[in-house]
Amino acid sequence: MTEHANAALRWIPLLPLVAAVLSGVWLVFTRRELPRAAVIGLACGAPIASFAIAVVQVLALATSLPADERFYVDNLYTWISAGDFHAELSFLLDPLSAVMVLVVTGVGSLIHIYAVGYMDDDQREDRGFQRFFAYLNLFTFSMLMLILGDNLLVMFVGWEGVGLCSYLLIGFWFLDDYNAKCGQKAFVVNRIGDFGFLLGIFLLFWSFTSAGLPTVEFREMAANIGLVANQSVELPDWLSFLPGYPRLGLLTLACLCLFIGACGKSAQIPLYVWLPDAMAGPTPVSALIHAATMVTAGVYMICRMSFAFSLAPGAQATVAWTGALTAFFAATIGLAQTDIKRVLAYSTVSQLGYMFLAAGVAAYSSAIFHVMTHAFFKALLFLAAGSVILGMHHEQDITRMGGLRTRMPVTWATFLVGVIAIAGVPPFSGFFSKDEILLAAHEAHGIPGNHLLWLIGLATAGLTAFYMFRLYYLVFTGQSRADHHTQAQIHESTTWVLFPLVVLALLSVIGGFFGLPDAYGELFGVQESNSLHHFLQPVVNAPVHAVDHATEFGLAALTTLVGLAGIALATLLYYWRRDWVAGIVAAIHPLYALVRDKYRIDELYDVLIVRPLGGISRGLLARVIDQGVIDGLGVNGVANSVRSLGDGALKYLQTGFAQSYIFAMLLGGALLVAWLVRGT
Amino acid sequence: MRTALFWVFSAAAVLSALGVIGNVRTPINSALSLVVSMLALAGLYVLLEAQFVGLIQVMVYAGAIVVLFLFVIMLLNLRGSGAIGAETQPIMKAIGALVAGGATLWLVRTLAAGRAPWPDVDDGFGTTRAIGEALYTDYVLSVQVAGVLLLAGIVAAVVLAKKKID
Amino acid sequence: MGDVSGFHFQVVAALIFMIGALGVLVRRNIIVMFMSIELMLNAANLSLVSFSREIGNDQGQIFAFLVMVVAAVEVAVGLAIIISLVRNRDTVNIEDTSQMKW
Numbered sequence: 001m002t003e004h005a006n007a008a009l010r011w012i013p014l015l016p017l018v019a020a021v022l023s024g025v026w027l028v029f030t031r032r033e034l035p036r037a038a039v040i041g042l043a044c045g046a047p048i049a050s051f052a053i054a055v056v057q058v059l060a061l062a063t064s065l066p067a068d069e070r071f072y073v074d075n076l077y078t079w080i081s082a083g084d085f086h087a088e089l090s091f092l093l094d095p096l097s098a099v100m101v102l103v104v105t106g107v108g109s110l111i112h113i114y115a116v117g118y119m120d121d122d123q124r125e126d127r128g129f130q131r132f133f134a135y136l137n138l139f140t141f142s143m144l145m146l147i148l149g150d151n152l153l154v155m156f157v158g159w160e161g162v163g164l165c166s167y168l169l170i171g172f173w174f175l176d177d178y179n180a181k182c183g184q185k186a187f188v189v190n191r192i193g194d195f196g197f198l199l200g201i202f203l204l205f206w207s208f209t210s211a212g213l214p215t216v217e218f219r220e221m222a223a224n225i226g227l228v229a230n231q232s233v234e235l236p237d238w239l240s241f242l243p244g245y246p247r248l249g250l251l252t253l254a255c256l257c258l259f260i261g262a263c264g265k266s267a268q269i270p271l272y273v274w275l276p277d278a279m280a281g282p283t284p285v286s287a288l289i290h291a292a293t294m295v296t297a298g299v300y301m302i303c304r305m306s307f308a309f310s311l312a313p314g315a316q317a318t319v320a321w322t323g324a325l326t327a328f329f330a331a332t333i334g335l336a337q338t339d340i341k342r343v344l345a346y347s348t349v350s351q352l353g354y355m356f357l358a359a360g361v362a363a364y365s366s367a368i369f370h371v372m373t374h375a376f377f378k379a380l381l382f383l384a385a386g387s388v389i390l391g392m393h394h395e396q397d398i399t400r401m402g403g404l405r406t407r408m409p410v411t412w413a414t415f416l417v418g419v420i421a422i423a424g425v426p427p428f429s430g431f432f433s434k435d436e437i438l439l440a441a442h443e444a445h446g447i448p449g450n451h452l453l454w455l456i457g458l459a460t461a462g463l464t465a466f467y468m469f470r471l472y473y474l475v476f477t478g479q480s481r482a483d484h485h486t487q488a489q490i491h492e493s494t495t496w497v498l499f500p501l502v503v504l505a506l507l508s509v510i511g512g513f514f515g516l517p518d519a520y521g522e523l524f525g526v527q528e529s530n531s532l533h534h535f536l537q538p539v540v541n542a543p544v545h546a547v548d549h550a551t552e553f554g555l556a557a558l559t560t561l562v563g564l565a566g567i568a569l570a571t572l573l574y575y576w577r578r579d580w581v582a583g584i585v586a587a588i589h590p591l592y593a594l595v596r597d598k599y600r601i602d603e604l605y606d607v608l609i610v611r612p613l614g615g616i617s618r619g620l621l622a623r624v625i626d627q628g629v630i631d632g633l634g635v636n637g638v639a640n641s642v643r644s645l646g647d648g649a650l651k652y653l654q655t656g657f658a659q660s661y662i663f664a665m666l667l668g669g670a671l672l673v674a675w676l677v678r679g680t
Numbered sequence: 681m682r683t684a685l686f687w688v689f690s691a692a693a694v695l696s697a698l699g700v701i702g703n704v705r706t707p708i709n710s711a712l713s714l715v716v717s718m719l720a721l722a723g724l725y726v727l728l729e730a731q732f733v734g735l736i737q738v739m740v741y742a743g744a745i746v747v748l749f750l751f752v753i754m755l756l757n758l759r760g761s762g763a764i765g766a767e768t769q770p771i772m773k774a775i776g777a778l779v780a781g782g783a784t785l786w787l788v789r790t791l792a793a794g795r796a797p798w799p800d801v802d803d804g805f806g807t808t809r810a811i812g813e814a815l816y817t818d819y820v821l822s823v824q825v826a827g828v829l830l831l832a833g834i835v836a837a838v839v840l841a842k843k844k845i846d
Numbered sequence: 847m848g849d850v851s852g853f854h855f856q857v858v859a860a861l862i863f864m865i866g867a868l869g870v871l872v873r874r875n876i877i878v879m880f881m882s883i884e885l886m887l888n889a890a891n892l893s894l895v896s897f898s899r900e901i902g903n904d905q906g907q908i909f910a911f912l913v914m915v916v917a918a919v920e921v922a923v924g925l926a927i928i929i930s931l932v933r934n935r936d937t938v939n940i941e942d943t944s945q946m947k948w
Contacts, residue, residue: 656947658940659879662870663775686850690858697862699886700878705924707877714881717862721888724855728899734906735890740914745884752922752925756932776868781865785858798852799902805901806859807927811907819908826915840926843933 004065004437005147008057009074009091012050012101013144016464023130031128038258043133047140051105058098061635064656067538069215070095071219073150080153085214088449088648091148092218096539099532100147100300103375107292108140110500114383117496118390139165141292149301152201155301159197159265169289170281182280190486193264197447200257204308207231222307222628225251229311233655242314255308255315259322259355262298262564267349268326268356273602275349277339286341291348291382292375299355299371303364306540310362318445320360324441324456327353327654329599333471336596339396343471347422348378348593351458354437357457359445364540365533369515370437372532373429376511377421380504384415387493387501388475393486407490412476413500419472421508425463426556426565429512431563434461435556436517442555458562465566473574480488519552531553554641686727692720706760711749718742730806855896876928876938880921887917890916 019042026034033039061070071094080087093101095099105313112133119132129378142161164187171183192438205216211227231250235242242248262268267275278290289295301321302309310315327350359366389396392410405412421428422437438461441447442454480487492498515532585592594600610651656662699713716742718784725734804810862885868884891910898906932938 195874654946654948656944658943659871666867666871681924683850690854694860694865695862697865700881700885701865703878707875710881714884717885718888719893720869724852724858724892725895728855728895730895730898730907730910733895733910734938736911739892740918741884741888745918748925749877749881752929756929756938758875758877758938759908772893773872776871780864780868783860794929798900801899801902806907809946810904811911814908815911822941823913826912829919830915833911833922840884840923841929 001192004069004072006057006072006074006093008053008094008262009072009148011092011462012054012057013148015046015050015053016137016144017141018041020141021138022136027130027134029535036129039130040116043137044109044116046137047105047112050144051102051109054098054101054105056091058102061093067258070421070538075679078137083214085209087153087216089154090150091154092150093148094539095535096300096303096368097147099372099536100296101144103372104140104147106378107375107504108143108288110503111284111288111292111379111383112136114287114386114500115282115498117494118284118386119497120494120592121281127186129219132169132282135165135172136284137287139169139294140479140505141296146297148657150217150219152204152218155304156197156201159261159297159301160194162289162297163194163265165186166190166278166294167288168276169285172281173283175382179280180350181311182274184275185568186274186278188352190264192481193261193271195261196264197261198252199423200259201259201262203250203254205516207254209432218304225311227457237309249267249314249646251308252314253314255312256318257306258301258305258308259315259319262295262319262356263302263322264298265301266352266443268298268322268353269329272326272330272349273605276342276598279339279345281383283341283389286345287379287382287386290345291378295348296355296371297376298369298393299352299359302356302359303368303540304360309359313446316360316362318360318565320441320444320447321355321360321449322658323353323356323358323360324453324460325353326350327357327460328456328463329353329466331460332382332595334467335463338386338399339402340384340398340401340471341396341473344378344385345399347381347464347468350464351378351422352455353460353513354434357441357453358437361444361453362448363437363442363444365536366433366436367441368531368536369542371431372514373421373433373511374509375517376420377428377430377508380414380418380501380508381422383501383504384411384418387411387497388415390497391490392482394491395482395486398474398484400482401475401480402478402482403476404490405476408492410492410498410501413475415504415507416472416507419468421665422468423567424461424559425567426560427509427512429508429510429641431556431560432512432515435559436515439499439552439555442551445663461559462562462566465563466568466570470566470574473570477575478578519547519549545605576623682727685723689720689727691724695726696720707753707758708750709760711746711753714749715742715746720745728806729801732806732808732811735808743802752793849889850862852896852900856893857895859889859893861889862886862892874939874941876940880924880928884917884921887913 019055021041023034034042050118061072065071071091071092075088075090076084077089079089081620086577113135115132119129133424139162142158142165144158146155146158146162162336166670167183167187167190169183170186171180174183201216204221204472204491205214208215208224211224211231213224215224217223229251232247233244233250233253234587235248239245239248240551249489260271264271274304275290275295279286302577309319330346330349334343334350337346338341351370355367355370355374358364358370387408387412388401388404391404392401395401417428421430424431438454438457441457442592444453447453480490482490515530518530518533573584692727696713696716700717703709706808706837718737720739722734725731725737856925865883866885866889869885870879873879873882891913894906894910894913896906898904922947928938935942
């Protein structure tokens, strides 16, 4: 395959980096902000410019290159060169990264614009505006590095970068202790996942190197995956329950480790706990990082490594089951939450579960399709929620909202579009992507229990529709439950805020047609209408199922019915008969309380992990080892022994007496001469 | 003849050296002993065919350095105390005696070492002319440095020793 | 030179050196200490010149000459220091100058 070099690729991540560095460095050195217009220009100009470049390059990619050679490479320089191993800092634009780049820069630009309107309201501290956009652009840069990376190392740089920016942005209003703690929680949990990711990278590198090809480059690994497919490791006896005992495929182990990294970054069980608390950050952050981009990095990574996962059925099954269970689990929690952003957060975790379910059943293009549509409607929902929060004067409790439909019409309309999309009502985008995933799960006979997986996915779809419409009804319909002071001040947001909402709503409606399944297209006489799937096909090596149309349409109808049932139930309970809710809640109170308290998982982690670790750190490591051994013996001990040596013994050499010094000199000289003339 | 001269000069040198360190009455006596020692050494130099060095020894050492000592002693009006205890260090005496004794024993022990005959040297060896030629051709840099050193010494001495003018 | 060889000269030099060293160590009077140092220098000179004769090379004598120059300078500067010391402390006892001690 010939390699096509393209020097424009580097500007896609570099422009946001430049914007971030300029804003940040200016702040550090002058401690003052640039004029507002300059900040806005820099902050929004960079991602928009990146988007423009990306569009041009992707169009060139799609139209000018034949399908089997469809990728551009931009090699900046050789980063690591150690013996036979070379790692370049280079970017790869192929169909997979093309889709992701467009989503990230496109949705990202919209969110930057939104944030101008949102953060303008921020009275909490000065210097916040420019700092915010510096961080936001830094995040965009990191995410683009992650996506465009040509090898695992560049991807990891981006991976870590987005984790850092997530921390910075969640704890943006750090003067409030709670926000700072949330940021810290996100970072620490992420780190645990990163450890798994690193192990996966090391395992892959090790296996490739022992097969004679030291590399971490995606294309090279994909082309030579056969070299390592048969490598395995000895299992110790206590792991005898694992399938394949006494040996475990090295590729399976590596993929499992990589999946741990994905769990951390994309908030799957058991590392999802940071995402709901990440809502402490400003709403644009929640929209950008925790809905549209960073959390999808895990999905992207698995799709990028599809060549490895396809040969590791154990890992695939793990991914699929974890995804499905997370989807269901998070949906149940979302039923009982009362903070508008928390509901959306758990909804994100749930939808991410769908994406992992898709990746697990090797429907990689479906996973990416869902990434795309989810980015549209979830960002929309978060931004609209932010608009609501602004209009309600930073009120986030939905039990104190209501009746906003007439006061904030544009927000209402776009929010409704988003809710319909996520509930999976055709022909909105969510329907097509979710449906593809469920179909793939149903037909994935290679995964144990795939029908059960499908069932869980179906049930989750119903739950999703229910709790999203619950949210909608409680916030926008009925009488306002806010106090009079707040009610008087409810206002629609500025154009900066509303414009992205409208654009995203539009995309949520028509976005599904990028991936319109072939079966539907044929109904209208369009061949190969699933352009996304066919575009991604050469990269993700997904097996093309031949599914008979009856099954496909039947399952789609079933999914739609379940969704509509959820909507109907929500309408019943939260629009017509709100008084029934209290009774139902009282009847199932213990279960309700458990769900509302998110199954007390955070408390469980606290007792099992956080407190023991804290105890060990404080009691043992800090007091005994650090203060006692290192400080006491090492630092102070050495200093004290030197001092007592000097004070007790050596100082007596300084007699002040010229003659003792002369004696010492003569003695030394004599000894020296005696030594030199020895033997002669 | 030369042998006799050697023994005479050597004895004079060593004995007057003892006189330098052993004199407790007044420093002037030490200085005068030093002069005698210098002159005896000058004689030894001449015996070693080093006429120039011997000449310089008399002129510089005996004629200038010791005179300088005498000037300073007189300027400061120094008197010795005449008591051994006041003039010497007890501990050092003990150590010194030990060291001196050990060194003498070692000297005596190595007296049996072989001695090589001296080579013949031409008449110009060690004369002023020969040394002068060597100094101003091969070692001219050293001479220049020595000159600078002397200058520095002069300046230093003047600065250090002058009385403060208030 | 009959039965006097270079070795004898070395012995003389060694003796004078030792006497000088003893004087430096034992005496308390600064001036006498200084004179003992001069004795040591002279002994070194004697050794140099004697070796120069033994080898037949005049380098030793030139070295001795330069040693004398340095000794002269050293005496001048040292005595200047002693003068100002005595003016300040009014003593020539070396034990009275041992303030820089522990």
